[in-house]
Every structure is written in structure tokens, then in C-alpha cells.
Amino acid sequence: EIVLTQSPGTLSLSPGERATLSCRAGQSVSNSYLAWYQQxxxxxxxxxxxxxxSRATGIPDRFSGxxxxxxxxxxxxxxxxxxxxxxxxxxxxxxxxxxxxGTRLEI
Amino acid sequence: xxxxxxxxxxxxxxxxxxxxxxxxxxxxxTRNYMHWVRQAPxxxxxxxxxxxxxxxxxxxxQKLQGRVTVTRDTxxxxxYMELSSLRSEDTAVYYCARLGTNDVFDVWGQGTMVTVSS
Numbered sequence: 001e002i003v004l005t006q007s008p009g010t011l012s013l014s015p016g017e018r019a020t021l022s023c024r025a026g027q028s029v030s031n032s033y034l035a036w037y038q039q040x041x042x043x044x045x046x047x048x049x050x051x052x053x054s055r056a057t058g059i060p061d062r063f064s065g066x067x068x069x070x071x072x073x074x075x076x077x078x079x080x081x082x083x084x085x086x087x088x089x090x091x092x093x094x095x096x097x098x099x100x101x102g103t104r105l106e107i
Numbered sequence: 108x109x110x111x112x113x114x115x116x117x118x119x120x121x122x123x124x125x126x127x128x129x130x131x132x133x134x135x136x137t138r139n140y141m142h143w144v145r146q147a148p149x150x151x152x153x154x155x156x157x158x159x160x161x162x163x164x165x166x167x168x169q170k171l172q173g174r175v176t177v178t179r180d181t182x183x184x185x186x187y188m189e190l191s192s193l194r195s196e197d198t199a200v201y202y203c204a205r206l207g208t209n210d211v212f213d214v215w216g217q218g219t220m221v222t223v224s225s
Contacts, residue, residue: 033210037212044202044204044215044217045202045212045215046215047207047212047213050211054209056213088152090211090212092210092211095166097142099153099154101150101151
């Protein structure tokens with residue numbers, strides 16, 4: 001199975017700053033089938049990005065994804081208070097589907 | 108609107124089984140695979156398995172093979188996940204998630220907390 005390693009584990013920033021989150025795969029993710037989810041406390045994950053760089057419906061354009069192969073990045077251009085949450089990457093190009101361990105974005 | 112509503116929290120003893128339901132509404136039930144994902148406290152999500160609501164075919168994570176069963180009832184648009192021989196490591200929030208047109212989980216249930224404790 002493809003192991004996804006996210007870094008950093010915790011990222012401390014302030015509203016208005018730029019956040020860069022990394023997801024590295026143990027082997028190439030086919031067709032860039034890499035997604036990003038946001039999870040707030042007590043809530044289910046929420047889809048942000050699919051296909052490495054396509055925003056899901058209703059997701060603000062301050063969220064962007066990039067990368068291919070084994071290295072992927074989620075960038076939040078200007079942090080809003082509601083963006084402080086945990087972010088997970090997920091690969092769906094190979095079975096089984098796997099998730100990273102998460103990056104906590106805190107104030 | 109598209110919605111997945113799960114059954115309530117469960118407390119089980121080691122060795123018991125649990126069955127969690129997920130009722131779908133707001134779309135044609137048989138058009139989208141349904142998956143189950145669990146999340147232990149403080150951990151990342153873990154994929155468990157999936158069912159094709161149209162034909163009923165299933166696929167499971169190798170780690171859970173033999174202990175997990177996913178079924179569906181098309182008459183009520185409900186998917187079920189049953190996990191047997193429960194152990195403390197199965198304590199987690201269990202989510203159903205719809206596979207959308209882009210092959211990602213676009214709609215999630217609210218989650219069901221399952222606690223395994225003697």
C-alpha cells in the first residue's frame with residue numbers, strides 16, 4: 001500500500017499568513033489521484049482538492065493544490081480564522097485507498 | 108440536499124460485534140459507491156471497505172478481511188457496516204462516505220463513535 005507522510009505535523013501561523021502543507025508518497029501516485037481534506041474538531045472530513053490541483057465545489061480560491069508523482073502541496077494563500085483545522089491528504093490511485101497522518105494548522 | 112445520516116454511538120465489549128447504518132438521501136442511491144472510513148482518537152482516517160449499491164459487490168481492506176461486512180438495502184437507501192470480534196483497537200469514529208464523480212469522497216456521514224471496553 002502507498003504510505004503518505006505529511007509535514008509538518010503542526011504548523012503555527014496567524015490569520016493573513018500563507019500556509020504550505022506537504023504530502024509525500026512512498027511510491028508514485030498514479031494519475032495524480034491525490035486529494036486534500038479539512039477536518040474541524042468534532043466534524044467529518046471535508047473535501048477541498050482532488051486530482052492534486054482541482055478545487056471541489058464551493059471551496060474558496062485561497063486553497064490551491066499542486067504536485068505530481070510523489071510530492072504534493074496544499075497552499076492556503078491568506079489564512080482565515082476558520083482555516084485553523086487538521087488537513088489530510090489521501091491517495092485514491094491505488095488500492096487500498098490511504099490517508100496521511102495529518103497536519104494540524106494552529107494559531 | 109445530499110445527506111448521509113448514521114446511527115448513534117455504541118459501546119461494546121471485546122469480542123462482540125457492532126453494526127452501524129448509513130441512510131442516504133437527496134440523490135439516486137444506486138449511482139454511487141459507498142465507502143466506510145474509521146478514525147481512531149488522534150489518528151488519521153483509515154479506509155475499511157466499500158459496496159456498490161447497484162449490484163451489492165464489496166471490497167475490503169486486507170487488514171480487516173474476515174471481520175468486516177458491508178451490505179446495502181436498496182429499498183431504504185441504507186448501507187450497513189458490521190465489524191465482529193471487536194478489540195480495544197477498534198475504538199474509533201466510523202464514517203460512511205459517498206464516492207463522487209471525481210472518485211473522491213464528496214459527502215460524509217456525521218460519524219458514529221464506537222467504543223470497545225470491558
